[in-house]
Amino acid sequence: MPVLYFLRHGETDFNVAQRLQGRYDTELNARGRTQAAECGEVLHDLFEREERQADDFDYVASPLTRTRQTMEVLRATLGLDPSAYAVDDRLMEISYGTWEGLTLPEIEARDPQVLMRRDCDKWDFTPPGGECYRDVASRVGAWYATLARDTVVAAHGGVARALMANLGILPGEEATHADIQQGVVYLFSGGTMARYA
Numbered sequence: 001m002p003v004l005y006f007l008r009h010g011e012t013d014f015n016v017a018q019r020l021q022g023r024y025d026t027e028l029n030a031r032g033r034t035q036a037a038e039c040g041e042v043l044h045d046l047f048e049r050e051e052r053q054a055d056d057f058d059y060v061a062s063p064l065t066r067t068r069q070t071m072e073v074l075r076a077t078l079g080l081d082p083s084a085y086a087v088d089d090r091l092m093e094i095s096y097g098t099w100e101g102l103t104l105p106e107i108e109a110r111d112p113q114v115l116m117r118r119d120c121d122k123w124d125f126t127p128p129g130g131e132c133y134r135d136v137a138s139r140v141g142a143w144y145a146t147l148a149r150d151t152v153v154a155a156h157g158g159v160a161r162a163l164m165a166n167l168g169i170l171p172g173e174e175a176t177h178a179d180i181q182q183g184v185v186y187l188f189s190g191g192t193m194a195r196y197a
Contacts, residue, residue, distance in 0.1 A: 001167075003150040004188040005043060005057070007074065008157050008180050009066040010035035015182070018103050021066075022096035022130065028069045035183035036070040040077025042185045042196050043152065054078040058147070059085035061154040062092050071154040090143040094136045094158035097129025122176035123165075133176050137162040160186060169193050 010032025014021045028036065047054055059080075061071040072082040099107055108115050118125040126132040140162040153159075157180035164175040168191050180186070187194040 001190070002144075002147040004144075004147075004163070004186075005046070005150075005152045006160055006163065006186040006188060007036075007039050007070060007152075007154050008160060008182050008184070008186075009062075009064075009070040009154060010039075010073075011182050012066050014101075019101055020096045020099050020103075020107075022093050022100040023064070024100045025065050027065050028073075032066070032182070033069070033073055036073035037077045038183055038197075039070075039185050040074035043074065044078055046185065046187070046196060054080055056150070058149055058151040059153075060088050060091065060151060061085060062156060062159070063087045063089055064092060064156075067091070067154045067156065071152075074152075074154070088143055090139040091153065091155040091159055093156035094133065095127075095130040097127045097131075099127045099130065121173070123172040133158070133162060133165075133172065137165050137172065141166045163188060164193060167191055167193075 010028045012021065012026040012032055013029050014024065014026045016029070044054070059071060059075065061067045068087070071085050075085060076082045104115060123133045136158055140159055144163070144166060160180040161175045161178050164170045164178060165172040167188060169175070170178065183197060185196045187196065
């Protein structure tokens with residue numbers, strides 16, 4: 001099974017405001033760009049330790065702006081052509097439907113019980129007009145099945161959680177509660193996940 005070097009996109013102003021982004025197309029803020037460059041440096045050190053070159057890997061990102069910007073900054077940090085990477089729609093963030101752009105307190109004010117229902121079964125809970133984690137895991141699993149070699153991925157927290165479930169690192173419901181941080185490289189290898197910052 002191919003090894004994945006996974007990065008959640010760098011920070012955006014929506015992250016700072018704790019707004020659900022989902023498919024909403026936001027850009028990195030200054031801290032997010034710094035995080036992307038730092039991840040490039042972490043990758044450089046990991047590759048050096050493994051006696052591999054940056055161009056030994058495939059590179060792929062979600063099509064959303066924040067992930068593409070993350071990938072372009074980290075590739076530049078690695079001395080690679082910033083634009084020479086693939087994009088795959090299956091790596092898009094979980095869709096929050098009509099919740100996108102809202103904070104959890106704003107959602108709770110609209111429907112006081114909905115977040116409780118969501119927390120009881122995040123794996124199969126579908127926000128209005130959105131998708132559940134089971135759906136995300138299905139499309140991410142289909143993407144992973146196409147990989148031919150070790151790959152660097154810039155995507156989203158929801159995608160990392162889906163990978164954790166697909167690769168047997170955590171059961172689906174547990175994976176939905178995992179904290180996937182920005183400015184960190186996650187190494188998925190042999191059914192395990194390691195974290196480098």
